[in-house]
Structures are given as structure tokens and as C-alpha cells.
Amino acid sequence: MSAFVNTGALDLNRLRVLHAVLELRSVTRAAAVLHVTPAAISNALAQLRETFADPLLVRSGRGLVPTPRAAALSPRLAEAMAAMARVADARLPFDPARSTRTFELACSDSEQISEVPAIAAAFARKLPRAQLKLLSVDQLEAGGGLAGGEADAAIAPAGPALGQGFHAEPLYEEEGVLVVRKGHPRAGRKMTRAQFNQLRHIDILVSLGKGGIGHDIVEAFFAEHGLKRDVAISVPSFAAAAAIASQTDWVAGLPRRLAQRFVRQLPLAIVEPPVPPVRFRMQLVWHDRTDADEGARCFRSVVMSAVRGSRSRAAR
Template identity: 25%
Template sequence: MNINKIDLNLLIYLDVLLREKNVTRAANQLNITQPAMSNGLKRLRNLFNDPILVRTSDGMVPTERSQALAPVIRKILLELEEALQSEDNFNPATSDRVFRLMASDYAASTLVPKLLSNLSKIAPNVSIDIMTPSDINFHDVEAGKVDMAINRFEELPQSFHQKTLWHDSFTCLMASDNPTSKRFGLQSYLRGKHIWVSKTGFGVGVGMDPKDVQKLGWVDEALAKIGEKRDIRVFTRNYNVAIQLALEDQLIATLPSKAAARFVNAPRFTLLDPPFEIPKIELKMIWSPLLHHDASHIWFRQKVLEAAHEC
């Protein structure tokens, strides 16, 4: 194979095809027509003398040759992207850049308000497009379609850059007239009625089963370790909903402390430490290697870190 005859676009096509494993999705990501993508796949097959993708009962599957090529092609494209990045200085005072940010409900209610307040003073024309975890997936982040994702992640692709923003403890939030708050302890906590709030990640969630402790997460796993379980009456994926239900329906919401702290001085709420030990959670920001050396992105990452330290 003569490298001088290789069309760089074919390497881009190959990279996207191997990640999407679908001609239509790959075409949509590259903003080209499906016939153009199909023609690109045909040219790739001729170039490498390999089917690249084969159809099976599980859909399109990469061949052994193309699987070996995938990390090599990805590395080449990432290095080229970094080399071509503009070295022009970024001026936040005059920029009208839109930063696309995936933030969990927890991050959106704790970190984002402080971030916006800070940006309004130094970058008045910069905008933030906030998306939820179900709006995007890891491929969107890796491809640079999203500037940053902020959430609690259990597993991450190795290609991502990441930074821990903070570790947070838990707080029990309930209405001030909730009888549970009067003599608060483990037994009164267990006798109370509870709200469960999702530990959201990427993708669409599934229905919850109160008997499945592994899916319920940190609070219920901590209770299980001491041989106890709570009476969950409501499952929600939204912290603001959980807080409102705690106020109106005499329920207990056990939340990350930074989310509950917004109501520490609200007379209608009582905030108490959990009567058992719950491991702290970690909030991270992640971003694509494609954006790592971009001047505006470097500036934005710094502003996110500063806001996190002020929360």
C-alpha cells in the first residue's frame, strides 16, 4: 500500500464507522449522505482488502483487521487535530462562544449557578448550552460534540481527560414539621417514608425495584451493610422534585450535602446528618482529547474548577 495514495477523509470515515458500527449513524455524524458513507466504506474495503464491517445477527461487527486498526487510526487523527488547533489567543471579554455542557441534575443545581455568576462578570457574551445525561452518550463527548460532561462516573473510557471537582457527603432533608425530625436517629429514619434520587449517568434509565439494592446506590448500599433498609415511596431522577416532595408529603430526602445546602436557612426545612455512615461521592468533569489543547476550552475548564472550589 502506497501511503501517498491514501485519502485522509477515508481515515476519518473509518474512525467513525468503527465507533458507530452503523453506516447511517456514521453518515449523520459526519454530516454526509448515506450513499456517500456507503461509497466510503466500499473504498475502505478496497484499500485494506478487508470487509471492515460484517453483518451478523447482532448487527454490524468490525473484523479482526479493522479492530487492530481502530486505535492506530484514532491516535493519528487525535495528533493531527491537536497539531491543527488554532494558537490564537482566546479573549473571554469579547467572545460569544457557546459551551455545550452535559450536567447531571445534581451538578446543574449546585455547580452551574456559581459558574454562570462568575462568567457573567468576565465573559458577558459567552453562553452555556446545558444538556442532561440522557441527551448524549460517551461517543458524543469523545467526538467533541459536547465540550464537557459533569457527573458521577463509575467507569470511563481511557481516552477521556478527567478532573475531580469535589467529594460530597450526604444530608437528610425534610419538612420542619415532619415528626421524624424531632428525635432523629436510625430507628426514626427507618420508620420514616423516603424519596430515592437517581445517581444519573449517560443514557436512558430503567425502572427501579426497591428490592434491588445494587441498583439503588450509595444510601441503600450503606444501609444494607448494617442489615437495614428504608421504606422508599417515591423514585425520582430530579433533586428539585425530591426537595419539593419532602416539603409537601412528609417524606425524607437523603441528598448530597451540596444539593441540600441551598435550603440550610429555609425555615420550612430541617437538615440533619444521616444517622449512619454513607461513603462520600465524587463529582468529575470529563472532556475529549480533541478539545484538550483548545485555548477557549482550557480557559473554560479553569473557570469550572474555580466555581467548584467556591461552592
């Protein structure tokens, strides 16, 4: 038999028939599921056999068994049917209670620890059947960013003006503090500029070995106030910086809310910097690609409401 398939002869409804019969191994049960007669199923199978030049299913005992050709087609048919279901769903109004969509949020591990628990709780209530997928800043950058379709939204510091096609909504303000190990000579004391410059520092580079917007803000702030960092080690996460600071005489700069959490879990102490703390304006960022999408708008609303509510409760 020829392996050639006349794709022009393929019909979506016939493929649905083949998928159902492969799943159920019965013409009668497939007819019941698809709400057609068994004769219609048999007719569709006959046409598919001609199209694929293969028997596709043969009788064995009281059931049907697939040929090797049909067995190879089965997982591809399942994927195609799932894709068609998603296309059909896209034509319907978005229903948060029924959606099984995956929503992707990019943020550093600082937000993953401090903000995502509240986001996850709100997500579970509003989108009970959907899936939340977190991406690191590295993954976002490597995947082409928000414009490239890697994520639906990102939590990031406000920095330079956003490029064309990007949107942002303010979330909260955060300030930076320093953490050192308990028993450190500087623990419990306000640091002078000279002492700051003499210490060895842990540098946090969350964006493909680079600092990202937050790092640039910190560096500019230190330069403005005559502070210099003698970097002992560079790490890709805030959690790693805190863990290392707890076991060395090195100092790490962390967002205050995250630092307050870590001092309850690790032998760390918060030290106030020698100048007023650097402040960050955190925002939710997204691209034109998802701006008008009903599902993405619902997801952004969940994120913004959860973060603002959590911050408001913590400030009381």
C-alpha cells in the same frame, strides 16, 4: 432555464459577493464592504448568474431585488458565511474576550443550583461574549455523552475507572444528608437503622430513568451498612425530591450544600442518617475530543476555579 448548478464553478469569493449584495441590495455598498471596486462586484454577479442560470438580482427603482431563486439562497448563504467565519476563527489563537463560542456543561440539577451560579459569574467575566449552555444528565446520555460531542465537560461523582479517552480533575467532596418536612416525627432527632428502614423514601434517578454513578454509590453504601429503602416514588431531579418531601412523610437524600439551601426555602428539616454520611468525590470530566482545544481548556479552567473558589468561601 435549467435548475442545474455546476458546483465546480462555484467560487467562495463570488458567494461572498452574492451574500453581500443580497444583504445590502446595492453593488456600490457591497463593493465598499468587501473593499473591491463596483466593477469587480458586477463581474462576479455576471459569473454567478451564469453558474445558477438565473438573474439572481434585478433592478427595481434605485435598488436591487432578489429573484425567487436568490431569495431561497439567501438564508443558506448566511449560514455558509457564518460557518466559514467559524472555520477562520479556529485558525486564530483563542481569545476569551472576543470568543462568541457556545460552551456546554452537563450536570444534575443539584450542581445547577449549587455550583452553576458561581460558574456563570466567572464565565461572564472571563468569556463575556460567549454563551454557556447547561445540559441535564439525561440530555448528555441521550446525545451520546462527552465522546459524542454533546458537551464540552460534565460535573459528576467519581466512580468506576473512566474509560479510555476520558480525563478528570477533582473539584470538591460532598456528603449526603436526609431531609424531611418540618413537623415530621423524625425531625430534630437522630434516626436509628430500624427507623430508616421503616420510612418511605424518594428515589432520585437523574440518568434516563436510571440512577447514574451517584445513585450506585448510595445504594452500595446503604447495603454495606444494612440499610434498606422502601421507595415510595422515583423522580428525575433533586429539586422535585425536596418539594415532595416538604409535603409528605417521605424522606429524601440530598447533597448537604443543596439541602442547606432548600431548608431556607421550603418547610424542610435536615436529619442526620443513622450511620456516618455517604461521601462523594465530585469531579470535572471531559473527553480527548476537547482535551487539547484552547477554548475548551479555558472553559474548564473557569469552571474549576469558580467551583473551588465558591466552596472555599462557603467553608470559612
